[in-house]
Amino acid sequence: MAEKPPLPPKPKPPLPPKPRPPKPPSAAAAPARPTPPPGTATGARPATAAPPFKKPPLAPPPQVLPLKPPPARQYPPPPHGGARKPRHRPHHHHRRGSGCSCRRVCCLATGLVLLALCLALAASCLAYLYYRPRPPSIHLLPLSPVRLHLPNTSSSSSSSPVSAMDATVGVHAVTWNPNERVAFAYGAGEGRVALADADGDVALGWAPVEGFEHAPRSAAAVAFVATAKGVVVDEAVAARVRDRYRRRQQGFRVVVDTHIGVRVGALRTRMVPLRIVCDGGVMAPRGGGGGGGGAAAAGPMSKCQVYLFRVRW
Template identity: 70%
Template sequence: MAEKPPLPPKPKPPQPQPPRPRPKPPAAAARPPPAPAPRAPASNSKPPAAAPPFKKPSSLAPPPPQVLGPLKPPPAHQYRQHPSSAGGGSRKPRHRGGCSCRRLCCLATGLALLALCLALAAACLAYLYYRPRAPSFHLQPLSPVRLRVVNASSSSSVWAVDATVGARAVSWNPNERVAFRYGAGEGRVALADADGDVALGWAPVAALDDHAPRTVAALAFVAAARGVVVDEAVAARVRDRYRRRALAFRVVVDAHVGVRLGALRTGMVPVRLVCDGGVMAPRGGGGAVGPMSKCQVLLFRVRWFSLN
């Protein structure tokens, strides 16, 4: 009986190796083909030789060259797209409104500065041509002055004063081309005393439409008061000074004044005349006889300039 041929030795399975981090091959790099599986040898053939160990491709080997097509420039609209509009619809074009607003503001500012410069130039020329000067005010001696001091009650310590006082403030216009206008107002008269002024009433002041250049105008009124209560000491001083014509008065006139330059008329502004040191006119002489006191002018109730 013939002997059976010996069985070929079984190939040893490859020992597993620890996994190593493999570098990521390029996308277009070709992978090595898998090793063919060993085939079982025929019964009458010689045992096959052992398969060579598996060799990994070297990671240092350069990848095969890739065939790339011609580079195309990106479309131009990609640079104008806003990041927020990548996932949404198209964005409307922005209008350049800010630039127009800035231009309008600059133009308006320039026109305002030009108008201001023209107004200043016109004012300077008008001042050089007209040479305006403020009018002067004086208070004439007060006339008529009638005082009556009576006992107001049975008690001798309470007295009353009845008074009628006429005041006249005259104004001199020193200009040659400038005229003034005085609106209606009111005048008040007070009797100056060491213990305090004693109000002697008020009266309206008539308006004066035209105070021509190089002329004199007057603001006159007559104030009256009845039953002004004073104490005994003041009543005694008033009686004594009235007999000696030595009473001192304070006159205040509130009115409005405007300027007229030819056919041009300005608006009316409030003016106050404060005349201290008013005196009584001498007997039989009238209001134009005697020394005149100075008046102070207040524009807008603020001291603007002093006049002699």
Template identity: 25%
Template sequence: MSQPPLKPVLQKPPGYKDPNATAVQPGFRPPPRKRVLPPSFHPKKTKSSCCRVCCCCFCIFFFILFLLIIICGAVFYLWFDPKLPSFHVQSFRISRFNVTKKPDGTYLDATTTARIEVKNPNGKMTYYYGHTEVDVSIGEGGDETELGTKTVHDFSLGKQKTTSLKVETKASNKLVVDGVGKRLLTRYRSKTLPLNVEARTKVGVGVAGLKIGMVGVTVKCDGITMKQLDGGDMPKCVINTLKWLNIR
């Protein structure tokens, strides 16, 4: 069987452009596409690394400083064995106590002399005291009556030394409530009158010839009676320091 004759291939005319072909300019290559890296391959920022290193150094420095302070404090405590000073009311005398009722009110006249014993129990430390203001009052609760304030000048207390502070106060024509005045006079005669002494001062420490800063201290001796003192009792006072620490 004879094959059909082949169709002649048509020749494209000169200047013919195939519309389906992509035009590529001679000598031009498209720019290569930039490869997208995963986040784990991105370079870390130098600024963040520097801040982290600085924070670590800062924390290490303060940790070492805190550790040194603890070690120095422990050595100081073991070597010097520091003890707080002690305060006692040694004696309290009322040389005059008159309650007078007048038409315009009740008046109190009182003269007192108190002695406060201050002791330094340390064998390697000296205590320094600034100006000390001592308030004396009588009564308790809401019926306290001020009898006066005395200022004691600076003084120091050597190793294992004891001193006595003399505090004299005087109240003249002090107006009091009628019922309070009568109650104070009754308790004075029975020697059950509450006596209150409060001292405000600053205390510093001397160690090996060096004087270490002053700390505010308030000493309170409340509710003492003449009957206690006449019986030989020397009530110990309470030391308040740093506004929250109470020490007997």
């Protein structure tokens, strides 16, 4: 009796497949082999053992740069002889509050100044409308006495191109205050007299002028006498002056520099510069008196210009 052939070893069941990482597209997928059935018929070809399962090579992990730790905070060394004192940090809200308060104070001060200026302007306008201040009216009377001494060149032995003149001129002016509630106070000053000529005025001299009080709605008189000796003039000018003096037609120019103040009731203002310019002064006729009422009646009066702070008033 023939012996039976030995049975092939029973293959072990395959292990469950593990999840595989995705393969690169270049690598071709290997076809899976079919597993033999668990049993084979008698007389079949002996089955060979399945090769062991090999894991596909895994791709190398990506290189990740190591993270750098944050820099360590460096603290200043503690002061000697004690613990470290806490650092003082300024508070921004205090700074903001101080800026707002300064702006508020500046705006308030500016508003007060503007309000004071407006009140002062309103008070000045009301005072001007109530008092109606007007400048004084000043007129120059015909000059008297007038003495001009010029040597006669025809009787002189020496013929000189210039002449020396001695002069004495009396000035009288009348000022009128047209205001009803405003009084003027004139300070001491000086008056100057000059001969009017086509080639230029010839200064004759000056004299002090006394100050006085000028009440409202009243007239006041100003008088002074200017003298000069040895005034040198050209011979042509001397000839014209000699001819006009003989006919009592010589013109003069009078300038008075003084100070004036305003008094309203018990209120007084400070003195300010005042200049009075009188052009067209004429000589009083012979026998007209010493500048009083006779001189005023005998000759015309010339109006004077008043300049306050070098501006015509």
